Amino acid sequence: MDFLALILCASLVWVLVQALRFLEKKASTxxxxxxxGPPPLPVIGNLLELGNLPHKSLAKLALTYGPIIKLxxxxxxxIVISSPSVAREILQAHDASFSNRMVxxxxxxxxxxxxxxxxxxISPLWRNLRRxxxxxxxTxxxxxxxxxxxxxxxxxxxAHVKISAQVGDAVDIGEAAFRTTLNFLSNTIFSLDLADPSSVSAAEFKKIVSRITVEAGKPNIADYFPVLKKIDPQxxxxxxxxxxxxxxDMFEGLIRKRLQMRTPSDYARKDDVLDTLIDICEDTNEDMEIFQIxxxxLDLFVAxxxxxxxxxxxxxxxxxxNPDKLSRAQTELDQVIGKGNLVDESNIARLPYLQAIVKETFRLHPTVPLLLPRKSxxxxxxxxxxVPEGAQVFVNVWAIGRDGTLWExxxxxxxERFLGSEMDVKGQSFELIPFGGGRRVCPGLPLALRMLHMMLGSLLNCFNWKHEGGIEPExxxxxxxxxxxxxxxQPLRAVPTLV
Structure with a gap:
């Protein structure tokens, strides 16, 4: 047996000993x-219950053990929550006790x-960032x-989609939407396009962001056995x-460049988010440091x-x-704003079926299916x-959205289920909380809703669509x-044609 294998075996024995001591102490307190919840196995507990798709595995466990289960x-x-009434207790009634994260x-x-x-x-720093x-x-x-x-x-x-329509090429819908959102954010914050041939491309940026979300979400043994955090085994x-x-590094470069630009007295303000944040840092009455920007x-662009x-x-x-739903959406757009026209924000209130499509998408495919973990x-x-002190708490919004006792x-x-309904996604209707709730509700919610309705409505109203390769809807x-x-x-690739 070589030296590395000996070290590995010794480490495993040590972890097992520590685990048994921990579990013995835990059981007594x-x-x-x-x-x-399901009975745990020695040492690893219920880790095998998670599978490759934890949101679905946990939803199945809830059918057996109920809306609040322990693993x-x-x-x-x-603790995993799978009902709106219990989610309301966690995110609203006892929000103060569950506001911190299990990181x-x-x-x-x-x-x-x-x-x-x-x-x-939750701290003065967090409150200042939120403010x-x-x-x-x-606002x-x-x-x-x-x-x-x-x-x-x-x-x-x-314009990008129109070029594809003219030559019959398919559009990678996710990448096109990512590029649009990235350039809107980068112009709002830095007054420039980040998805530009002379800068970081949208595909490269998307790859980094995707790797961040995958790495943050996939099972990591160091999270389940904190004694291993120092060695980061995976x-x-x-x-x-x-x-x-x-x-x-990229953001720091942009911030330093802006600081240099602001030095001359004749600096022409951009009046973007970066100028505002630097002003806050330079104002002695405000509490923010340049490095925090x-x-x-990072938070704004990844999220x-x-x-x-x-x-x-x-x-x-x-x-x-569901082609019948697509046809109904296009009919509404044609009747309200006229076929081929871009949807602006003033139109959204007059497009109830488009709003219902967005809500139904959030119900079936919540962006963060388990929300970010809370800590009791x-x-x-x-x-x-x-619920014991120190427990990790997940709210399975994917399971809530697929609960047959709540939804036909x-x-x-x-x-159509949302037409005439007062239910919204802003954190008050706990049957539909893709942005979370309580003081930790996503601050970017208002912007996300504006962008989604504008992009989706415009793509539907200006083009007809079919799946690449002639794949049938079913x-x-x-x-x-x-x-x-x-x-x-599998990324969605669809072929547009001009309406």
């Missing part, structure tokens, strides 16, 4: 009346767990002021450090591009999979059972693959 994932006690080891790269808005603990987003980036006034920029980027999307944190580093940029493009891709896939800050009675024909794509692959965000297993 665990509260009574814990939620039901032991290695050393980590995990994956990968997110600790470059201290993103402490500096990033989605992961940072900056709410006051300077995502209705700010978003109204950038309407023309969004129109311009959607027009560029349509190399997950090392890879994430590389991906984070690529984006942080690049970490906020804002991947989630929006994935949702638009799923919406287009469902419409191609105290031992609490939830749903008639005890839950696996069918039926936007033969389309509608499988997903699990990560931090829910992506199509």
């Amino acid at each position: 665990s509260p009574s009346n814990l939620p039901p 032991r994932l290695g050393f980590i006690t995990t 994956p080891d990968t997110i600790t790269a470059f201290k993103q767990d402490a500096l990033g808005l989605p992961w940072a603990p 900056v987003c709410n006051l300077h980036i995502f 209705n006034k700010k978003l109204d002021s950038t309407q023309q920029l969004r129109l311009k980027k959607v027009e560029e999307l349509l 190399g997950s944190r090392r890879r994430m450090k590389m991906y984070f580093g690529q984006l942080l 690049k970490h906020l940029m 804002g591009t991947d989630t929006t493009s994935n949702t638009l891709e799923w919406a287009m896939a469902e419409l191609l999979h 800050g105290a031992e609490l009675e939830i749903g008639g059972v005890t 024909d839950p696996n069918a794509f039926m936007p 033969d389309m692959n509608m499988d997903d693959k699990f990560g931090l965000t829910l992506q199509k297993d």
